[in-house]
Amino acid sequence: MNNFTFVKGGSVTSPLGFVAGGVCASIKPSNTTKRDLAMIYCECPCQAAAIFTRNLVKSDTIYVTREHLQNGVAQAVIVNSGNANACNPDGYEKAAAMCRLAAEALDVDENDVIVASTGVIGQALPIEPIAKGVDALKGKLTKEGGTDAAEAIMTTDTVRKEWAVQLTLGGKTVTIGGIAKGSGMIHINMGTTLSFVTTDAAISADMLHEALVEAADVSYNMVSVDGDTSTNDTLAIMASGLAGNTPVTEKNADYRAFTEALTAALKAVAKKLASDGEGASRLVICQVSGAKDEPTAKVIAKSVICSSLVKAAMFGADANCGRILCAIGYSGAEVDVKKIDVSYRSAKGEILVCKDGCGLAFDEDKAKEILLEKEIDILVSLADGDGTAEAYGCDLTYDYVKINGDYRT
Amino acid sequence: MNNFTFVKGGSVTSPLGFVAGGVCASIKPSNTTKRDLAMIYCECPCQAAAIFTRNLVKSDTIYVTREHLQNGVAQAVIVNSGNANACNPDGYEKAAAMCRLAAEALDVDENDVIVASTGVIGQALPIEPIAKGVDALKGKLTKEGGTDAAEAIMTTDTVRKEWAVQLTLGGKTVTIGGIAKGSGMIHINMGTTLSFVTTDAAISADMLHEALVEAADVSYNMVSVDGDTSTNDTLAIMASGLAGNTPVTEKNADYRAFTEALTAALKAVAKKLASDGEGASRLVICQVSGAKDEPTAKVIAKSVICSSLVKAAMFGADANCGRILCAIGYSGAEVDVKKIDVSYRSAKGEILVCKDGCGLAFDEDKAKEILLEKEIDILVSLADGDGTAEAYGCDLTYDYVKINGDYRT
Numbered sequence: 001m002n003n004f005t006f007v008k009g010g011s012v013t014s015p016l017g018f019v020a021g022g023v024c025a026s027i028k029p030s031n032t033t034k035r036d037l038a039m040i041y042c043e044c045p046c047q048a049a050a051i052f053t054r055n056l057v058k059s060d061t062i063y064v065t066r067e068h069l070q071n072g073v074a075q076a077v078i079v080n081s082g083n084a085n086a087c088n089p090d091g092y093e094k095a096a097a098m099c100r101l102a103a104e105a106l107d108v109d110e111n112d113v114i115v116a117s118t119g120v121i122g123q124a125l126p127i128e129p130i131a132k133g134v135d136a137l138k139g140k141l142t143k144e145g146g147t148d149a150a151e152a153i154m155t156t157d158t159v160r161k162e163w164a165v166q167l168t169l170g171g172k173t174v175t176i177g178g179i180a181k182g183s184g185m186i187h188i189n190m191g192t193t194l195s196f197v198t199t200d201a202a203i204s205a206d207m208l209h210e211a212l213v214e215a216a217d218v219s220y221n222m223v224s225v226d227g228d229t230s231t232n233d234t235l236a237i238m239a240s241g242l243a244g245n246t247p248v249t250e251k252n253a254d255y256r257a258f259t260e261a262l263t264a265a266l267k268a269v270a271k272k273l274a275s276d277g278e279g280a281s282r283l284v285i286c287q288v289s290g291a292k293d294e295p296t297a298k299v300i301a302k303s304v305i306c307s308s309l310v311k312a313a314m315f316g317a318d319a320n321c322g323r324i325l326c327a328i329g330y331s332g333a334e335v336d337v338k339k340i341d342v343s344y345r346s347a348k349g350e351i352l353v354c355k356d357g358c359g360l361a362f363d364e365d366k367a368k369e370i371l372l373e374k375e376i377d378i379l380v381s382l383a384d385g386d387g388t389a390e391a392y393g394c395d396l397t398y399d400y401v402k403i404n405g406d407y408r409t
Numbered sequence: 410m411n412n413f414t415f416v417k418g419g420s421v422t423s424p425l426g427f428v429a430g431g432v433c434a435s436i437k438p439s440n441t442t443k444r445d446l447a448m449i450y451c452e453c454p455c456q457a458a459a460i461f462t463r464n465l466v467k468s469d470t471i472y473v474t475r476e477h478l479q480n481g482v483a484q485a486v487i488v489n490s491g492n493a494n495a496c497n498p499d500g501y502e503k504a505a506a507m508c509r510l511a512a513e514a515l516d517v518d519e520n521d522v523i524v525a526s527t528g529v530i531g532q533a534l535p536i537e538p539i540a541k542g543v544d545a546l547k548g549k550l551t552k553e554g555g556t557d558a559a560e561a562i563m564t565t566d567t568v569r570k571e572w573a574v575q576l577t578l579g580g581k582t583v584t585i586g587g588i589a590k591g592s593g594m595i596h597i598n599m600g601t602t603l604s605f606v607t608t609d610a611a612i613s614a615d616m617l618h619e620a621l622v623e624a625a626d627v628s629y630n631m632v633s634v635d636g637d638t639s640t641n642d643t644l645a646i647m648a649s650g651l652a653g654n655t656p657v658t659e660k661n662a663d664y665r666a667f668t669e670a671l672t673a674a675l676k677a678v679a680k681k682l683a684s685d686g687e688g689a690s691r692l693v694i695c696q697v698s699g700a701k702d703e704p705t706a707k708v709i710a711k712s713v714i715c716s717s718l719v720k721a722a723m724f725g726a727d728a729n730c731g732r733i734l735c736a737i738g739y740s741g742a743e744v745d746v747k748k749i750d751v752s753y754r755s756a757k758g759e760i761l762v763c764k765d766g767c768g769l770a771f772d773e774d775k776a777k778e779i780l781l782e783k784e785i786d787i788l789v790s791l792a793d794g795d796g797t798a799e800a801y802g803c804d805l806t807y808d809y810v811k812i813n814g815d816y817r818t
Contacts, residue, residue: 057738089767121731122768226717229739308635316814322530329466330638358498359531405725
């Protein structure tokens with residue numbers, strides 16, 4: 001039984017203590033309408049942690065944020081879209097300048113500011129629009145501003161990603177909320193670009209870090225849109241402690257309840273990221289069961305949703321089982337090919353297309369009906385143990401090509 | 410100075426002793442015109458070797474061919490398109506039956522027949538059309554038939570791949586020829602689907618195997634269209650010995666000359682495979698120099714040409730350097746990001762877009778002109794040593810999605 005509930009209309013400002021806002025700062029000069037600069041602020045210093053992209057080429061925002069989180073404390077976030085501030089000679093100075101601007105406007109220590117950027121790589125970040133945007137946001141961060149902040153971090157996203165969950169820790173109601181962006185350049189190693197999570201739970205920075213790693217492992221680390229790992233991926237969390245629960249400082253029952261709720265929330269976000277993948281028309285979830293262990297199940301689930309051929313077949317609603325078997329075969333996982341079953345499932349039903357590693361003749365009309373739905377499960381059963389895993393992806397469409405054929409203009 | 414020359418109009422039948430042919434056997438009932446069954450025959454038993462897909466899910470043709478090549482001898486090839494004979498309960502029996510049919514028609518030992526299939530995975534292979542096709546080919550294999558054989562192994566290929574090179578070994582003219590197919594499901598681990606190479610050189614099966622491994626390492630193992638490794642990849646070679654050179658049985662100068670020519674030929678085929686990649690409008694070659702060693706250079710070159718985002722940018726002729734840096738960064742290779750230079754080059758010139766790991770402002774019109782060409786080089790310089798590598802890919806286009814959205818129909 002779940003220990004948590006999703007909060008309707010929840011956002012990064014749902015937890016006690018947090019306000020946020022977003023404005024159009026025209027960081028890309030051509031953008032004069034879409035919000036592209038956001039700040040999140042907490043009325044008190046927070047315990048905080050973050051995990052980052054594993055790409056060797058990193059935005060300087062990551063180096064700055066990492067330094068600022070060394071003491072496990074943060075009080076504000078400043079983040080822009082429209083420019084990734086990556087691969088720039090003055091990237092570090094610009095990232096630090098963003099923190100100073102936020103710190104001055106919010107009257108917090110600049111070392112307590114988390115900074116992030118997303119957008120084009122290798123173009124100088126203009127700091128003037130950011131300074132003006134911070135001015136415009138000053139004094140105007142609100143409880144309702146989570147939605148504007150969620151919009152401000154979007155790039156090719158077509159929908160805002162914001163959420164909150166609630167749980168009870170030692171009789172106290174605790175809320176966790178967040179915003180996220182991500183549509184392209186999404187891959188299994190934290191390929192979510194930017195996510196900011198807040199909570200009013202009392203929990204130490206160390207435990208926040210552990211919880212993030214655990215939750216990301218089965219959510220953000222299991223989602224792929226195009227196999228490209230961003231240079232800017234940042235998943236940060238800040239805990240105000242205002243819920244008044246007994247502080248979580250070790251891996252006790254409260255830690256597990258908190259992490260369970262966080263995991264469920266980030267899994268839901270992972271699905272949103274995949275279904276809003278660049279050009280995607282379908283969410284594709286690969287559920288693997290019966291693997292000899294969980295790592296094996298994960299490797300297979302990820303290989304299936306990452307396959308360009310599987311993704312193109314899903315776009316065409318083509319129940320091609322060869323694509324699935326092929327992707328399992330080259331995943332590197334140890335499996336007994338002769339025990340693989342594959343089914344497709346959606347709201348319209350379920351159909352078995354492969355039994356014991358061999359393709360079956362099946363009702364093509366039924367299969368088409370199932371695969372024309374918006375959310376498709378690819379079920380892989382291995383009869384080899386009790387390892388399970390779930391990975392989140394999307395189809396490969398003309399629009400993905402269109403969006404990325406000329407991303408910069 | 411090269412020790413070899415390409416033979417204009419050369420094919421798998423160019424070496425002494427070999428004939429071939431191809432017919433339309435309607436292996437897919439809907440196909441009534443395209444050739445889909447080929448045989449290659451040598452007038453004498455050949456020394457032979459082959460290397461295969463590393464996909465765990467393999468067509469049974471691979472198991473049969475591997476058994477037949479255990480003694481290092483082969484005399485004929487039978488190969489069909491239209492059905493991969495993979496993931497079928499009776500795949501092994503059907504593959505063996507194909508060998509028997511060829512052996513009877515050509516009066517050779519069935520254990521001296523190499524068999525291969527390509528096409529849809531997981532559908533039963535109909536043997537009757539193959540029997541009829543073999544009958545039709547019987548007595549009609551010719552020196553000119555290489556071209557028909559090359560056509561018969563095509564699937565989504567838009568051009569035939571056939572070639573021959575000549576070199577001199579100990580005063581004797583030696584010819585190496587081949588046919589290949591491959592367009593989609595092409596990736597760096599031998600992702601070429603099917604290639605048959607013949608030669609009239611006298612060379613032992615062991616040395617043929619070594620030469621294949623060496624040549625494939627820098628050609629077929631460096632080409633990717635979509636990151637998917639086929640279940641059927643087979644690169645086979647047969648040597649008739651009719652050129653009369655002193656037999657090559659160790660890694661001497663003749664072995665090196667032979668392998669050099671074979672490597673150059675397979676590199677040329679790798680480029681053809683990439684430029685004829687499903688839906689491709691451009692051949693994209695990533696040349697890495699200055700890596701700390703060759704393995705590092707290879708990892709980087711492959712990561713760049715495999716990136717969906719790089720591929721989409723190439724389709725759009727978008728000189729986005731961020732995509733390249735990003736792909737280098739997540740390649741897993743050890744590099745000093747601050748020393749990476751990136752240029753684009755084509756017949757229209759060359760343009761530097763990244764210096765010392767930072768994006769440059771550059772002439773967008775010039776860059777567009779360069780990238781609108783049919784063949785694009787992405788030059789990555791690392792200033793870290795003298796490791797070099799070259800990988801072959803293509804752009805990602807609407808047509809790739811279209812072709813694979815409904816491959817089976």
